[in-house]
Amino acid sequence: MRVAAYCRTSTNQEKQNSSLEKQIAYYTAFIQSNPKWRFAAVYAGQASGQHTQNRPG
Structure with a gap:
């Protein structure tokens, strides 16, 4: 089975980067x-969880 992970943070703060x-x-x-x-693969992103606009699919 092929398995991928989705990781994300909600801010650009330094502690969120780590x-x-x-x-x-x-x-x-x-x-x-x-x-x-x-x-x-790992799919990762940084975006606010408050808004869904301008999020790539």
Whole structure:
């Protein structure tokens, strides 16, 4: 099974940047540790959760 992760933060603050990096690292390792899964990708973004306008699909 191909598996991908979706990681996001809601602000551009420095502490949020490290949070995004940690999320990506965690889910990449988690997916790759399962022998039945094939790592497809990590989709990541930074955007406010208050507005849905101008968000790419």
